[in-house]
Amino acid sequence: MPSFLRDEKVRGILYQIITIVLFVGFLFYIAQNTAHNIEQRGIKTGFDFLNATAGFDITESPIPFTPKSTHWDVFKVGLLNTLIVSFWGIVLSSLIGLLIGVWRLSPNWLISRIAAGYIETFRNIPVLLQILFWYNVVLATLPATRHSINLFDTVFINNRGFFMPEFVFGPGSWLIGAALFFAVVAIYFVNRWAKKRQEDTGEQFPVFLTGVILLILLPLLAYFLAGRPITAVYPELHGFNFKGGKTYTPEFLALLFALSIYTATFIGEAIRSGIEAVPKGQKEAATSLGLSPLQQLRLVVLPQAVRIAIPSIINQYLNLIKNSSLAAAIGYPELVTIFAGTSLNQTGQALEILLITMLTYLLISLIVSLILNWFNAKMKIKER
Amino acid sequence: MMKKLLKLSAIATLATATLATAGTLDDVKKAGVLKCGVNTGLPGFSEADSKGQWRGLDVDYCRALAAVVLGDASKVKYVPLNAKERFTALQSGEIDVLSRNTTDTETRDTSLGINFTGVMYYDGQGFMVPKALGVKSAKELDGATVCIQAGTTTELNLADYFRANGMKFKAITFDTNDQVTKAFVSGRCDVLTTDASGLYATRTKLANPDKYVVLPEIISKEPLAPAVRHGDDQWFDIAKWTRNALLTAEEKGLTMANVDDAKAKSTDPETRRLLGVEGDMCKNVGLDKECFYRAIKQVGNYGEIFERNVGVNTPLKIERGLNALWTKGGLQYSPPFR
Numbered sequence: 001m002p003s004f005l006r007d008e009k010v011r012g013i014l015y016q017i018i019t020i021v022l023f024v025g026f027l028f029y030i031a032q033n034t035a036h037n038i039e040q041r042g043i044k045t046g047f048d049f050l051n052a053t054a055g056f057d058i059t060e061s062p063i064p065f066t067p068k069s070t071h072w073d074v075f076k077v078g079l080l081n082t083l084i085v086s087f088w089g090i091v092l093s094s095l096i097g098l099l100i101g102v103w104r105l106s107p108n109w110l111i112s113r114i115a116a117g118y119i120e121t122f123r124n125i126p127v128l129l130q131i132l133f134w135y136n137v138v139l140a141t142l143p144a145t146r147h148s149i150n151l152f153d154t155v156f157i158n159n160r161g162f163f164m165p166e167f168v169f170g171p172g173s174w175l176i177g178a179a180l181f182f183a184v185v186a187i188y189f190v191n192r193w194a195k196k197r198q199e200d201t202g203e204q205f206p207v208f209l210t211g212v213i214l215l216i217l218l219p220l221l222a223y224f225l226a227g228r229p230i231t232a233v234y235p236e237l238h239g240f241n242f243k244g245g246k247t248y249t250p251e252f253l254a255l256l257f258a259l260s261i262y263t264a265t266f267i268g269e270a271i272r273s274g275i276e277a278v279p280k281g282q283k284e285a286a287t288s289l290g291l292s293p294l295q296q297l298r299l300v301v302l303p304q305a306v307r308i309a310i311p312s313i314i315n316q317y318l319n320l321i322k323n324s325s326l327a328a329a330i331g332y333p334e335l336v337t338i339f340a341g342t343s344l345n346q347t348g349q350a351l352e353i354l355l356i357t358m359l360t361y362l363l364i365s366l367i368v369s370l371i372l373n374w375f376n377a378k379m380k381i382k383e384r
Numbered sequence: 385m386m387k388k389l390l391k392l393s394a395i396a397t398l399a400t401a402t403l404a405t406a407g408t409l410d411d412v413k414k415a416g417v418l419k420c421g422v423n424t425g426l427p428g429f430s431e432a433d434s435k436g437q438w439r440g441l442d443v444d445y446c447r448a449l450a451a452v453v454l455g456d457a458s459k460v461k462y463v464p465l466n467a468k469e470r471f472t473a474l475q476s477g478e479i480d481v482l483s484r485n486t487t488d489t490e491t492r493d494t495s496l497g498i499n500f501t502g503v504m505y506y507d508g509q510g511f512m513v514p515k516a517l518g519v520k521s522a523k524e525l526d527g528a529t530v531c532i533q534a535g536t537t538t539e540l541n542l543a544d545y546f547r548a549n550g551m552k553f554k555a556i557t558f559d560t561n562d563q564v565t566k567a568f569v570s571g572r573c574d575v576l577t578t579d580a581s582g583l584y585a586t587r588t589k590l591a592n593p594d595k596y597v598v599l600p601e602i603i604s605k606e607p608l609a610p611a612v613r614h615g616d617d618q619w620f621d622i623a624k625w626t627r628n629a630l631l632t633a634e635e636k637g638l639t640m641a642n643v644d645d646a647k648a649k650s651t652d653p654e655t656r657r658l659l660g661v662e663g664d665m666c667k668n669v670g671l672d673k674e675c676f677y678r679a680i681k682q683v684g685n686y687g688e689i690f691e692r693n694v695g696v697n698t699p700l701k702i703e704r705g706l707n708a709l710w711t712k713g714g715l716q717y718s719p720p721f722r
Contacts, residue, residue: 041475041497042614055540057555067543140570159571160529243527250572251556331534331558331567342557345468345535348496350475 034351049347050075056342058333060249071343078335079360085255085334086321086364092260093320094313097267102297104272115268123265128326130262135254135330142250148242156235156242162253163235166246172226179222180215187211251332255324263320267313274309275301307379314372318365325361335360408480408612408619409670412453417461420446421479424464424560427585428694428702429485429505438462441693442483445504445610448679448689449481449626453671457682466560468535471496474613481623483610485579487537492611499620500609502627506706506715508602509541510580512587515597517574522601526551531564531573533557538578541604565589579606581694581702588699621669629676631718632658633685635709640684647677658721665721676721686716 004010038045050072058065061077062084103115122130140159143149148158156163187210194205223230235245278301286296325336340357344350412418422442423430430440438460447457463479474482475497485507486492488500513519522545532539534557546553556573558564565586568576576586580602587593612623633639636655638646647659656662659680660673667673683689690707694700708714 038497040615042494043475043497044495055543056557057543057553059554059556067540067547136566136570140572144571328559331556331563333557337534337557341468341559342534342539345471346540348471348492350472 038351044347044349045352047352049349049352052347054343055346058338059331060247060252060333071339071347074343075335075339075356078333078337078339081332082321082324082334083364085252085259085324085327085332088256089259089263089320089324090317092256093263093267093316096260096264097313097316098271100264100268101271101275104268105275119265119268122261123269125262127258127262127323128329131254131258131326131329134257135250139250139254148237154232154234159250160242160247161250162248163242164246164248165232165234168231168233170229170231172229175222175226176219176230179218183214183218186214186218190214249332251327251330254330255327255332259320259323262323263316266316266319267309270309270312270316271305273312274305274307277308278304307381310372310376310379314369314376317372318368321364321368322361408616409453409622412480416454417459418446418450418453418481419461419463419479420449421463421465421470421473421482421484422446423484424466424562426485426561426582427588428581428698428700429585430462430464430483432462432464439693441505441689442485442610444683444689444693445483445627445630446481448630448683449623451679451682452622452626452629452666452675455678457679466535467533468559471498474498474611477613480619481610481612485582485608486611487579487606488609488611489537497614498611499614500611501620501623503607503609503715504627505581505608507579507581507606507608509538509577509604509606510583510602511599512568512576512583512596513574513599515595519599522599522603523549523551525553525575527553528575529554529556529573530575530577531556531558531568532577533561533564534559536578537604537606542577545603561586579608581608581700584700584702585694618669622671625666625669626676626679628718629658629679629721630683630686630689631709631716632721633676633680634687635711635718638680638685639688640681643677643680654721 005014051070053067054069054071054074055067057067058074058077060081062080063073063077065073065077100115100118103111104119106112106115142157142159144159148156148163150156154165187207190205190210191207194207198204233245235242235247282300282304283296286300291299324334327334328337328341331337335357340353344353347353420443422438422440425431426440428440430438430442432438443460443462446460446462450460451457463473465473465479465482465484470482470484470486471492473479482498483504485505486500487507488503492498493500511522511525513525519525525546530542530553532542532555539555539557542553542555554573556567558567561578561582564576564578567573569590576583578586580598583598587596587598590596610623610627612620632654633643636646636652636658638655638659643659646655647661650656650659650661653662657665659677660666660675663673665673666675684692687709690704691697694702696703704712704714706715708716710717
């Protein structure tokens with residue numbers, strides 16, 4: 001053996017070089033082979049198809065879409081629908097998760113059992129089955145259009161979805177927005193003042209109550225001052241379906257419920273473990289300061305618990321976004337269903353479309369984890 | 385999730401398939417079994433019965449092809465595929481032939497790396513609605529919600545038809561025919577649309593077939609044809625002439641029952657060539673000259689296949705119509721065996 005090979009360091013580097021060469025060679029071989037096979041079979045390649053007319057329609061789209069739109073529009077609609085359902089899924093699952101996590105530790109036997117039952121049931125059933133359950137069992141048993149459940153002639157529920165009034169903002173609506181903004185600013189200053197006063201004098205001020213009153217009163221005042229500019233468009237039965245107002249389709253609702261309820265179990269567990277990780281002394285100290293149980297939770301326990309729970313909650317958010325691709329099972333038009341599904345099949349360009357789709361998910365997940373990691377770093381205890 | 389895995393694995397096979405592929409014929413002979421892509425479940429065309437036996441018009445084509453190539457109509461491995469998976473499965477070599485009520489179109493033929501062999505069933509797209517809706521014509525469907533299978537020509541025709549007639553619709557798309565049917569029955573949509581044959585087939589599966597009507601309009605041409613991979617001309621020829629043999633057999637009045645008799649006694653030159661008594665049919669594509677005789681003997685002629693699976697005496701009750709032989713006013717026509 002040549003002498004330099006006896007050097008452990010040199011050998012280590014050599015092994016790494018060999019590994020990299022083999023790996024790159026393997027990738028090159030795969031790429032070559034694919035290109036060859038595609039050419040031999042006369043399969044169309046390239047990204048021109050993105051500008052071709054799609055020719056099909058999409059059930060629900062946040063941006064205008066007609067069969068004359070292109071496959072690039074299909075991608076945009078799919079992406080937006082993925083983001084919409086993920087956003088509401090994250091909001092809803094966080095709320096349910098927080099509630100369940102706190103309930104789980106409640107000294108009340110019934111409440112803690114309910115929370116435990118909820119968690120053990122929903123986290124142990126595959127989420128795809130839950131989506132199918134909500135879609136095929138719960139929502140499909142709702143009445144037909146003509147026998148809709150009618151709530152005060154404003155909200156209608158049937159097996160085509162939830163139909164709600166939509167608000168139309170007339171001229172002068174900006175005044176209400178301004179009032180809302182002003183209320184928020186006011187609350188900020190009240191809060192600051194109250195804190196300072198408490199530190200100076202020890203007297204407490206009902207900040208929460210004042211905030212709620214400000215938030216309701218100011219916009220309401222603006223609403224009447226501006227001459228009631230907001231009107232509602234009510235859904236009306238017209239031919240086959242309800243028209244006007246806002247519609248939430250069974251596909252969207254089934255996916256949203258299933259994802260939120262499933263993910264909430266993991267968030268609940270993360271919060272519970274976060275709360276349990278807060279040293280008991282903290283709570284005892286809070287008690288000795290005379291804080292009520294609710295105050296203890298809000299001011300002492302939760303801020304520390306959330307800090308511990310954040311990393312695993314980030315994971316759950318990412319899982320929720322990726323799980324939204326299971327919508328293909330029930331036809332909610334998100335990225336995988338329409339772009340990596342219908343578009344792929346109509347154009348036959350599997351390679352390009354799957355590549356775009358995978359990169360998109362990667363990008364969404366990276367952005368979300370970037371934001372949340374930044375948030376995590378900001379929330380960490382600053383040790384001095 | 386499974387779908388995605390399947391698609392990924394299909395691409396992976398596309399990537400790793402050996403550079404120098406032998407012909408499909410050699411592969412099939414070596415494997416001793418024909419891998420045939422069929423519908424996951426469409427009565428009359430491709431459906432597994434209670435014993436797990438596949439039956440239907442598309443299935444019988446696979447059997448005929450297996451009889452031609454392997455000498456035994458039962459040597460078929462059926463691969464049930466939904467509309468979205470079918471082309472990738474063929475491209476990647478997971479199946480040798482796709483016989484799955486697939487419409488021959490220009491785009492598919494030229495850009496997917498596949499070739500359509502010859503029309504097995506002339507179809508057209510229609511609509512089915514619940515009787516209670518009181519709709520008599522497709523022109524009255526403005527504003528309707530339509531259930532449809534993803535990745536089909538039907539999906540595109542639907543948009544074209546409503547656009548051409550200045551009507552609006554909402555399309556709810558699903559992966560498989562079963563999901564579409566379930567959604568339609570549960571009232572998620574007003575209309576179910578697919579090829580007319582598919583509508584009749586679906587109606588036989590419903591609990592109350594009489595509660596639904598098929599509207600009179602046929603809005604498109606749907607020539608349903610088997611397909612093979614692009615670039616293997618030998619295999620393409622075999623697949624194409626298998627279909628032609630079934631048609632010619634009907635034209636010449638050859639059936640499962642009388643084909644042996646005809647083989648021994650017939651004096652008609654084309655019949656003699658078709659059955660391998662005279663000439664060298666099949667030899668150029670690397671098969672023995674009795675190849676077509678076996679298909680007719682084991683599976684029957686086109687007319688027999690049609691009547692057995694979708695004809696007037698089956699639950700589907702479909703008339704020959706466009707699918708009658710050219711001699712009887714239909715479109716089914718085979719080039720001569722010469």
